[in-house]
Amino acid sequence: MFIPMLATAGGVTQLEGSFKLGPALILLSTLIIFVMVGLLFRAKDTTDFYSAGRRISPVGAGMAIGSNWMSAASFLGMAALMYGSGYHGLAFVIGWTGGYVLLLVLMAGQIRRYGKYTAPDFIGDRFYSKGLRVFSAIMAIIISIAYCVGQFGGIGLMFKWILGIDYVWSVVIGGSVVLLYTLISGMLGVTKNMQIQYVIIIISFVIPLFILTYKFDYFWLLPPMGYGTAVSDIVNGIPVPLLHNGIPLTNVFGNEFVIMPAPEYAMPWDPGSGKSFFQFIAIAFSLMIGTAGLPHVLQRFYVVPKANDARWSVVWGLFFICILYWGAPIYSVFGKILSNNPEVGSLAKDAIVVYTAQLGDLNSLIVGFLAAGAVSAAFSTVSGLFVAGASSFSHDIYFKVINPNTSPKRQLLLARLGTVLMAGIVTVLALQNFALIGELVAAAFSIAACTLFPLFLLGIWWSGANRAGAIAGLAVGMFITAMSITYFICGKAGIMLPAHEFISYYFQLWYFAIFGAPLVIATNIIVSKFTKPTPLEIKKFLATEVHAH
Amino acid sequence: METPNDYNFSIFNPVNEYSRRNRNIIFSILIIWLVCIFGFQVLLLILQKPTPEKTLTVYESVAGHVFSGQATAEEKQVFNGSLLMVLGKTIKPGDRTTLDFMLTRTVFDLLADSAEQADFIGKLTPLAAKRAELAALNESWDKKSIRFAEFEQGSLALNKEIINLKNDLSGYLNTVADKLIPSGHEFRHVMLIWLPYELRMDAITNPQMPDQAKLDGIMKLYLTHNQSFLTGFRFLGFPFHYFYTAVFLLILFVGLCIIYAYRIEHLHRKFQMEE
Numbered sequence: 128m129f130i131p132m133l134a135t136a137g138g139v140t141q142l143e144g145s146f147k148l149g150p151a152l153i154l155l156s157t158l159i160i161f162v163m164v165g166l167l168f169r170a171k172d173t174t175d176f177y178s179a180g181r182r183i184s185p186v187g188a189g190m191a192i193g194s195n196w197m198s199a200a201s202f203l204g205m206a207a208l209m210y211g212s213g214y215h216g217l218a219f220v221i222g223w224t225g226g227y228v229l230l231l232v233l234m235a236g237q238i239r240r241y242g243k244y245t246a247p248d249f250i251g252d253r254f255y256s257k258g259l260r261v262f263s264a265i266m267a268i269i270i271s272i273a274y275c276v277g278q279f280g281g282i283g284l285m286f287k288w289i290l291g292i293d294y295v296w297s298v299v300i301g302g303s304v305v306l307l308y309t310l311i312s313g314m315l316g317v318t319k320n321m322q323i324q325y326v327i328i329i330i331s332f333v334i335p336l337f338i339l340t341y342k343f344d345y346f347w348l349l350p351p352m353g354y355g356t357a358v359s360d361i362v363n364g365i366p367v368p369l370l371h372n373g374i375p376l377t378n379v380f381g382n383e384f385v386i387m388p389a390p391e392y393a394m395p396w397d398p399g400s401g402k403s404f405f406q407f408i409a410i411a412f413s414l415m416i417g418t419a420g421l422p423h424v425l426q427r428f429y430v431v432p433k434a435n436d437a438r439w440s441v442v443w444g445l446f447f448i449c450i451l452y453w454g455a456p457i458y459s460v461f462g463k464i465l466s467n468n469p470e471v472g473s474l475a476k477d478a479i480v481v482y483t484a485q486l487g488d489l490n491s492l493i494v495g496f497l498a499a500g501a502v503s504a505a506f507s508t509v510s511g512l513f514v515a516g517a518s519s520f521s522h523d524i525y526f527k528v529i530n531p532n533t534s535p536k537r538q539l540l541l542a543r544l545g546t547v548l549m550a551g552i553v554t555v556l557a558l559q560n561f562a563l564i565g566e567l568v569a570a571a572f573s574i575a576a577c578t579l580f581p582l583f584l585l586g587i588w589w590s591g592a593n594r595a596g597a598i599a600g601l602a603v604g605m606f607i608t609a610m611s612i613t614y615f616i617c618g619k620a621g622i623m624l625p626a627h628e629f630i631s632y633y634f635q636l637w638y639f640a641i642f643g644a645p646l647v648i649a650t651n652i653i654v655s656k657f658t659k660p661t662p663l664e665i666k667k668f669l670a671t672e673v674h675a676h
Numbered sequence: 677m678e679t680p681n682d683y684n685f686s687i688f689n690p691v692n693e694y695s696r697r698n699r700n701i702i703f704s705i706l707i708i709w710l711v712c713i714f715g716f717q718v719l720l721l722i723l724q725k726p727t728p729e730k731t732l733t734v735y736e737s738v739a740g741h742v743f744s745g746q747a748t749a750e751e752k753q754v755f756n757g758s759l760l761m762v763l764g765k766t767i768k769p770g771d772r773t774t775l776d777f778m779l780t781r782t783v784f785d786l787l788a789d790s791a792e793q794a795d796f797i798g799k800l801t802p803l804a805a806k807r808a809e810l811a812a813l814n815e816s817w818d819k820k821s822i823r824f825a826e827f828e829q830g831s832l833a834l835n836k837e838i839i840n841l842k843n844d845l846s847g848y849l850n851t852v853a854d855k856l857i858p859s860g861h862e863f864r865h866v867m868l869i870w871l872p873y874e875l876r877m878d879a880i881t882n883p884q885m886p887d888q889a890k891l892d893g894i895m896k897l898y899l900t901h902n903q904s905f906l907t908g909f910r911f912l913g914f915p916f917h918y919f920y921t922a923v924f925l926l927i928l929f930v931g932l933c934i935i936y937a938y939r940i941e942h943l944h945r946k947f948q949m950e951e
Contacts, residue, residue, distance in 0.1 A: 211766075217921045221713060224929050228709050231933050232702045236940070293824040346913075351923060355913030362915060366863045385866045387764030388729065393918050394901040395720050399767070404721050408714060438940065442933045449926045456922050467764070469873035470839070590685040666683035674685060674695065 145291040150495025154289055157327060157499045161506065162308045164323055185436045187322055189443025192427050194325035196223075196448050198274075198508035199281025201455065202332065202501045204565030206483075207476035209459035211563075213392040215402040216459065218410040219565055220452050222572075225411065226418025227445040234419055235441045236434035237587045240673050245515070246422040246579060247523035253586040254597040255665060257528050262601055264523035266578045267422040268545075270571050271516035272553055274421075277567035278505040278512075279557035284478050285498045285505075298557050301502070306550040309510040310543050324507040329450055331500025335484045335493055336454050339461050342487060343384060344371050351453035357460045364388030365464070379488040382468035392463060406638065410569065413640035417572025420580025423508075423515035458483045477564050513546045520545035561619065569637040573611070576640030577604035581647045587673065589652075590666045596655030600647045607643040611636050694947045701939050705932050712928055720917055723904035731761045732899035736892075742782065743888040752782050753858045760857065760867040762898045763874050771894045773876075778886050780879035783871075786855050797880065799848050803841040804877035810834045846872040 198204075201223065209216030243249045246267055251260025282305065283298035290297060336350040346353030368375035368383035376384035391397040396404045418424060427440070462483035466474055474482050480501065484494045521541035526533055533541075561567060581600050585592035615636040617624050624630070633642065690696040735758035741747035742755045759779045763772065787793045810831060817827040849856070849872055857867050909916040914923070943949075 214918065214921070217918075221921060221925050224926050225709065225713055228705065228929050228932050228936075232705050232936055352912055355911075355919060358914055358918055359910060364863060364866075367865050383865075383869070385869070387761055387863060387866055387870075388731075389765050390729065390901045390903070391765065391898065393915050394903060394907055395717075395724065395917065397901055398726075399765070399898045399901075404717070408717060411713065411717075435941065435944075438937045442930070442937050445933055446930050449930055452926055453923060469870055588685075588687040590683060663683065666685065670683040670685045670691075674698075 147289050147291065147491065147495065149492045150289045150498050153492065153495045154285075154499045154502060157503060158304060158308075160323065161503075185439035186443050188427060188436065188440035189447055190325040191321035192424070192440060192444030193447030193451075194321035194328060194504075194507040195423065195427060195511040196444065196508070197325070197328055197451050197504050198568065199278045199501060199505035200565045200568035201448075201451055202328065202504035203281050203284070203477050203480050204277065204563060204568065205452070205455040206458040206462065206480045207478075207563055208565045209456050210462050210479045211476050212400045212402055213397065214395050215397075215400055215407055217456070218407045219414065219569070220455065222411040222414025222569075223418065224445065224449060224452055226415035227441060227448070229415060230419045230424070231438060231441040231445075234425065234583060234587065235437040237673050238425055238583070239434040239437035241587075242672075245518045245523055246425050246583075247519055248527075249425075250579070250582050250586065250597070251523065251527065253665065253669075254582070254592075254594045255662060256594045256597070259582075259594065259597055259601065260523055261528055262605075263579060263582065264519035266574070266601075266605075267519040267523075268516045268549070270422060270575050270579070271512040271519075272549060272556070273571035273574060274423075274568055275509050275512050275549070275553040276556045276561070277564040277571075278509045279553050280560070280564050280567065281477065281505045282502060282509075283557060284475065285481070285502045288478060288481060289495070289498055295558055298554060301505075302550055302554045302557070305506045305509045306513070306547065308506075309513045309546055321507050321511070324503045325447060327503045328500045328507070329447070331496045331503075332451055332454060332480075335487070335489055335497055336457050338489055338493070339457070339483070339487045342371070343376055343461065343464075344369060350457055354457045354460050357457075357464065358393050361386060361392045361460065361463055362388065362390045362394075378465040378468070378471070378486040380468075380470060380486075382465075382470055384464060386464050386467040389463070389467075406635075409635075409638035409641035413573045413576055413638040413644075414569060416580050416640060416644050417569075417574075417576035420575035420578070420583060421572070422519070422575075422579065423511045425579075425583070426511075426515050426518070455480075461487060513549060514542075516549050517542035517545040520548075566637050570612075573636065573638060573640040573643065574608050577607055577643035577647055580640075580644060581651055585648065585651055585655075587669075590661055590669050591655055592651060593655045593658060593661045595658035596651040596653075599654040600651030603650045604643060604647040607634065607639060607646065610634065611639040611643075694943065694949070697943055698940070701936065701943065705936050709929075709932060713925060716917075716920060720902075720904065720906055723906060724902040725904060726900045727903040728896075729761075729899040729901070731758050732895060734758055735895050735899070739888065739892065739895075743885070749786060749855070750858075752786055753856060756782050756786075756856055757858045757861050757864075757867060758895070760870055760874070761863065762895060764863075764866060764870050765898055767894075767898055771898075772874075774886050774890060774894060776874045776876045777879040777882075778891060779871075780875045781885070783856050783875060784880055787852065788855065792852065795848060797877075799841070799845040800875055800877055800880075803838065803845055806834055806838045806841060810838065842872050845875070 205216065205219055205223075208219050238249065241249055241253070243252060245264075247260045247264040250263040251257060279298055279302050282301035283294050286292070286297035286301040287294050290300070292300075333350075337347055340350045340353045340357075341347035343357070345357055364387050365385045368377070368385055370376070378384070391399045396402050396407055427444075458480045462474075462479045465471075465483060465486035466479075471486070481494060481498050484497050521538045525541050526538050578601060581604065582597055585596070585600075610630065611634045614624060614627065614630045614634065618627065618631055633639075685691065685695075687699055687702070690699050734754060738747060738751040738755045738758075741751050747755065756779055759775050759782075763775055763779070767775075784793060784796065787796055813822075813827060813830050813834065816822045817824075817831075822830075846868075850868065853868060853871075857864060857871070861867065906917045906920075907915050911919045
């Protein structure tokens with residue numbers, strides 16, 4: 128899957144090769160900056176570790192949201208999905224951005240006003256249940272791990288490209304580095320790092336877009352608008368090489384900038400792509416509601432001083448995210464044309480962003496900077512996820528349930544141990560190469576959408592949602608999640624279970640929340656209606672503190 | 677005395693003016709959001725019609741004659757051109773094999789005499805052997821039965837040999853190109869790039885012809901697309917639907933967020949809400 132250079136037709140294309148000094152130095156400098164920032168702003172106590180002392184401005188928090196969000200899935204995976212399945216890949220683009228509207232109007236301010244540190248904190252408190260706190264903490268850890276698997280895949284691919292070593296070692300080395308600085312810094316360092324990472328990510332991602340559009344004679348002043356003609360060129364085909372200053376345009380190997388007509392790239396749910404309208408809608412929907420249920424995203428709202436800041440941090444965060452998301456399709460479009468030569472052969476889709484820059488014959492330092500940006504994207508997300516997962520382990524399970532008298536120092540130690548454990552599990556899973564980065568990450572969204580999202584939605588917006596309803600809903604969500612994962616793994620292993628085709632299509636791992644989330648919400652409502660109502664103090668707190676009645 | 681009912685709260689049943697206005701803002705934003713995202717995709721679905729590419733019509737006009745053995749040389753050239761138009765796309769490996777097989781058979785038929793056919797086989801045979809070696813090497817790597825360095829070195833060396841052999845075949849095919857593909861075709865230049873990569877030795881050694889129905893199905897699959905005026909209309913160079921989904925919706929999301937944040941701020945000021 129991760130074989131970098133062609134194979135089908137027999138070209139001599141070499142996009143990877145051996146150790147690359149320039150890109151390696153850029154990556155090394157970047158990592159040193161991250162660690163230094165982490166050290167300068169390291170966590171001094173648990174409040175710092177969990178919520179950065181609540182001292183971050185909305186723009187700063189927005190940058191952190193953007194950086195936290197722009198993972199390997201955004202940086203590498205989205206272009207990969209569009210490169211492989213054209214218009215269908217846009218379901219991921221709108222899914223991963225549209226969810227922020229839901230997050231803003233339904234969650235951000237209310238969560239900040241509720242005033243808790245972590246997602247399980249909120250759930251345990253709102254549904255007055257230690258058991259639910261533990262279960263939601265476990266779900267938060269599972270979601271974080273599922274999310275991190277794709278990130279480690281991206282880190283491995285980029286380390287492999289830069290160091291010219293085997294994928295297995297790349298994952299191990301890259302994973303160790305991200306683990307190290309998460310352990311050193313904690314959330315405060317991570318938040319500062321995230322702001323720096325955002326700048327690195329976005330600059331590294333955008334510069335090649337200007338160069339590519341200029342070089343291949345499209346409107347380069349605003350690449351997200353300028354690449355439209357390139358999309359139409361793919362649809363209509365380019366029969367003879369376009370000329371730039373009288374010289375035919377080629378890729379780095381001298382292959383001409385030509386392509387057969389490929390309307391399937393841009394047309395909706397094209398028969399040749401094997402993707403359907405239902406899948407498009409299901410992916411977009413699952414990703415959107417999953418966004419509003421991800422613990423590491425929700426956790427960002429605890430680090431701003433006020434609810435109003437939480438709202439504006441979402442606005443800024445989404446804007447910063449969109450800068451990258453407007454650009455991602457451009458890589459897939461140019462990748463499509465530049466690799467459309469049998470000599471280039473089949474490329475690892477997940478590395479198409481970097482390959483496109485290489486095929487476009489961009490300066491190797493710019494390509495190296497791009498790869499460093501991809502690593503930064505994965506690092507920023509992984510560190511946020513590790514903090515969320517570790518918080519669930521030490522704060523929500525150990526401190527709140529097992530040993531409430533534990534010292535802050537011991538909590539911090541446990542958070543760090545939890546981080547190491549998570550990193551180990553993620554590394555093992557990442558080495559299995561289950562699917563594309565974007566697809567693996569989408570699975571985490573569906574899990575969040577079927578478990579945590581309904582608890583937040585109903586917990587905030589309906590005082591009638593009670594403990595029994597939450598438990599029943601969570602049980603249904605966990606059952607659907609387990610079923611989808613089981614069918615996916617069995618499918619991979621070639622084992623056919625009853626109704627395999629039906630479940631694998633309608634409850635696919637990337638989008639099972641399309642049916643799962645509504646089922647969980649319905650269960651929660653029905654059970655809540657017929658069981659003991661929510662206690663007065665919870666209703667009062669919700670009405671007066673959260674909704675300002 | 678307070679009762680639980682005093683604090684009952686639901687987004688659908690606001691208890692005061694502030695809550696009612698807050699709900700209205702949220703619902704307005706969500707309705708716009710829902711309609712713009714999913715409404716547009718549903719509209720695309722309703723309006724779409726399976727539309728064939730011109731190549732499919734051309735293919736269908738000659739395929740019957742080619743399979744019945746009654747095709748003229750020109751018809752075979754047109755047939756090859758149609759196959760190459762699909763082979764230039766991203767297609768499933770199994771479908772590619774079928775098309776490659778048929779293309780090779782027709783190319784071989786179009787070479788006029790036994791001397792030309794012998795030249796052709798002479799150039800294709802070593803290339804096919806090296807490709808088989810490369811495929812075996814890839815398989816070994818997939819099974820992890822060889823080390824990465826060994827795989828990398830081996831594949832690089834084989835690829836170099838393959839490209840030399842391919843160039844040799846390519847040079848030969850260029851000399852006989854007028855016999856193999858339509859000379860006036862708009863995409864002839866691109867066809868010549870793909871042609872040497874799509875020829876298979878086993879198509880010559882194996883006399884079995886592919887099934888026409890299977891080939892027809894493959895051609896139809898890759899040459900039919902869901903289109904409507906929303907996909908045909910160009911906006912800033914984009915097919916309109918592509919612009920709408922990839923660019924406009926993201927602008928809309930940011931816009932909705934800004935509107936919401938301002939309106940809530942305004943609401944809080946109006947009702948003197950402390951945060």
